[in-house]
Amino acid sequence: MASLHTTTTASFPSIQTPRSLLTHPKPILNLSLSTTTFPSLSLKLTRPRRSAGALGARMVSTAAASYALALADVAKSNNTLDATTTDIEKIDEIFSDPQVFKFFANPTVDAERKKNLVDEIATSSSFQSHTRNFLNILVDAKRIGLVKEIAKEYEFVYNTLTDTEMAVVSSVVKLESQHLAQIAKQVQKLTGAKNVRIKTVIDPSLVAGFTVRYGNSGSKLIDMSVKKQLEEIAAQLDLGDIKLNE
Structure with missing residues (x-):
């Protein structure tokens, strides 16, 4: 059975601007x-x-x-x-x-x-x-x-090289690891990839839910966001564009 690897890679909150940009440089290192x-x-x-x-x-x-x-x-x-x-x-x-x-x-x-x-x-x-x-x-x-x-x-x-499918998961809040694993498993089924790696992005404009982009340059989209549902309702009621608070 194909192995599945889920990795959250988009967030590096501890990275700060290096001190060398703010202070005089150290002595030259060889x-x-x-x-x-x-x-x-x-x-x-x-x-x-x-x-x-x-x-x-x-x-x-x-x-x-x-x-x-x-x-x-x-x-x-x-x-x-x-x-x-x-x-x-x-x-x-x-x-x-x-x-x-x-x-x-x-x-x-x-x-x-x-x-x-x-x-x-x-x-x-x-x-x-x-x-x-x-x-x-x-x-x-x-x-x-x-x-x-x-x-x-x-x-x-x-x-x-590793037969890996990259998927970008956008959500309003950070998703639990088990939810990301379920998303990765679904992407694996859709693509047939041996491995799936997940990048997470926080996007408040989605209101709730999440989206998943995968494929070449993110060409494929799974949209499970409330924003999409509201837009679909607006289209059905012929209300024009709903401006959501972002």
Whole structure:
């Protein structure tokens, strides 16, 4: 029987803007990149549920896709795909902070200051060593501005390698783990995926209930929200758009 994994990944409430953006930087650290190399982009995907053609169409010749493949190659060889995915999710959340992203994208900030901040982030977030080194490689290559795009591409590679369906569950309040497990099981039935991973999002506009997005770029939707029911009632009564308090 296919295994099922439910993981809530969207919330990182403890992450705060690193102190290095608010104070004078620490003395320069000598960060060695020799422990991890990214020698090739020839990652072989074995028996993916999605066709190789679909992967090829997605993985066009972009820098973000190439870096994502290289990182997945290292993670796969180290048997740390899951742990690296957790790192990437945290990185995506951290770089969603405009202050953090602006700092790293600023070409006038020297590389050593950026590496100091990488070290602080990696230490506080308990990153894998190759994840820390990967961020430093992006700094040296002046590609750190692509980090959020790389995170999206890495997620696609991970899902393909592990036959995983990603589902985004939006609700007004945090759902209990058993409810998320039931949702994941239903998504598994609909998609035939070996694994299902859940990301949770809080959306007060739904009033009550929840929605589930899955499939390529969230193209499929299960809408169990009160907002939808109210809109359907309004349409049936020809009341026009109901403006809900958000």
